[in-house]
Amino acid sequence: MSLKGKKIILGVSGSIAAYKAALIVRGLVKAGAEVRVLMTKAAADFISPLTLATLSKHEVTTSVHDGESWNNHVELGLWADAMLVAPATATTLGKMANGICDSAIVAVYLSARCPVFFAPAMDLDMWAHPATRRNVELLQSYGNHLIDVGTGELASGLSGAGRLAEPEDIIKILADFLAQPLGKGTPLPVKASNTGTGMSTKADLTGTGVSSPAKQDLKGKTLLITAGPTYEDLDPVRYLGNRSTGRMGIALAEAAAARGASVNLVLGPTELTTTAEGVTLHNVRSAREMHAISVIKWPKADAAILAAAVADYRPSRTEAGKIKKKEGPMTVKLVRNPDIAAELGQDKRPHQRLVGFALETENGLENARGKLKRKNLDFIVLNSPNDKGAAFGHTTNKIQLVTGNKVTAFELKSKDDVADDILDALVKVL
Structure with missing residues (x-):
């Protein structure tokens, strides 16, 4: 160096x-x-x-x-x-x-x-x-x-x-x-070292692993995509979280960029990342951080795909020091986090499209349709951990796309292929 x-x-x-x-x-x-x-x-x-x-x-x-x-x-x-x-x-x-x-x-x-x-x-x-x-x-x-x-x-x-x-x-x-062979003052996307610092940078032009796409049906479009879990801190060493890896949202971001879109990827705490050209990465930890970036990016987006597993609740307070073990039970008071999908849906303008995700263990279609209407979504991606090889922790997923009374079911596929199915549906409504 x-x-x-x-x-x-x-x-x-x-x-x-x-x-x-x-x-x-x-x-x-x-x-x-x-x-x-x-x-x-x-x-x-x-x-x-x-x-x-x-x-x-x-x-x-x-x-x-x-x-x-x-x-x-x-x-x-x-x-x-x-x-x-x-x-x-x-x-x-x-x-x-x-x-x-x-x-x-x-x-x-x-x-x-x-x-x-x-x-x-x-x-x-x-x-x-x-x-x-x-x-x-x-x-x-x-x-x-x-x-x-x-x-x-x-x-x-x-x-x-x-x-x-x-x-x-x-x-x-x-x-x-x-060290880049560029003139003084020439803008260059800065590549983070991915050492766990939470750096948010424009991806550089190497190592994307994405070949030139056959179609550019999202060229000129700006997409907001959320991915991964959120962590809600109890104290300096403990948090409330979930098992999301962010793989599905990252696949969506990379596939959308390959189709020509400019993508803002808001990624929760996960070991996975991306350096795909056309993807601007915003690393966050909590639901409130994800909410803050999402509401800023939304007004300039043509569409948003909310694939993140956002915590519905957080501790009412984060202790400054490690919580010590005591005799008897422990009670943690939780408060509601901002509902990102509902807020973006409320502020959605006529040209914008909003796609949500629903992870359900029971009454999947009923709950998905409820979210679809309540949050003003254009369609919703329904998946379930009850399906083998689907949802968190897998490289595959099995989804249904729900739009009003219409339900389109897909077989178990790689998350890269699932991303293309979702983007095909988005292109149609755009």
Whole structure:
């Protein structure tokens, strides 16, 4: 991994994760980069500018002017091969997204002609909030590159998505990007290292395993697909979850992209992933995180396929420490999670199509038809763990497509083939 001769700007904002900036600077310098550090005033409360100046061997900039001299942010923006903001707090994300230029970081960002990467760090509810999601989407729409948050224990004591990506992963992403034979500032999809950090990136153009499709009947369409389980934390080490692997939803995303669609895949916590061209991957953990991204992506989608096994309930509170065993029974109070399908169905516009999934162990058709009407779905995919080789944990599935009074049953097939059956049905209603 080499960054020899590369010029990197590192912007550090006021998060508890700012201490990791020292590791990032040291790693960048060790890889051969020349590093200039910018800090917000809040960041200096968490890590000394002197520390980063010593590691980078350059003076740290904390403001555009200090009362006596002027720091030329335009010149710095032109100097760099890449700009990295890590950690990027909710405040800094909001200011970057909306052009609020009251810090050295935003001033240089607005002047930069190089690729810009941002690695957020904040508490899980802040990360899942629609305002934050909107700002992230805005930054990505400008051509900036998200190095997504990791999942684990947070400074608040809660556990979930919001941790700063690991320094070595951040450095690898920069090195891989700058090693590409592209001109300075040319947008390039960033491939995550899939090391469990929960990175959400555009997939690169290699390793998709998908041959050129014979049909492009979804070309020009934008699809939202949810997949996998959601985990609802009880404490830092325990959670409520289910056995979904996400395989069915991933198969749908890859097949839709092969047909020409642009796909946003919102994927719950699972060991499976995808690097298919045309699929933008959003890793989430909880139902609320999946809900937050889905409601943002839905207005610009032509269709959504909700294949995720979303938890209907979550604990009313997540304990900061591990729950200790006590005498007698334990009671956990649960509260309802947002109903993603119902909310998207309520907001569905005439040109949009919405496909749901129903996993039923009894009264399957009756329950599926109830969901179809109640959630304003165009059709629903019914499957059951009672069928051998179907539903969770299998590479195969056996489904029925339910549309009003019409039911189309299929034999047991690979999930890749099932995905094509579902997309054929979607194309017809689109």
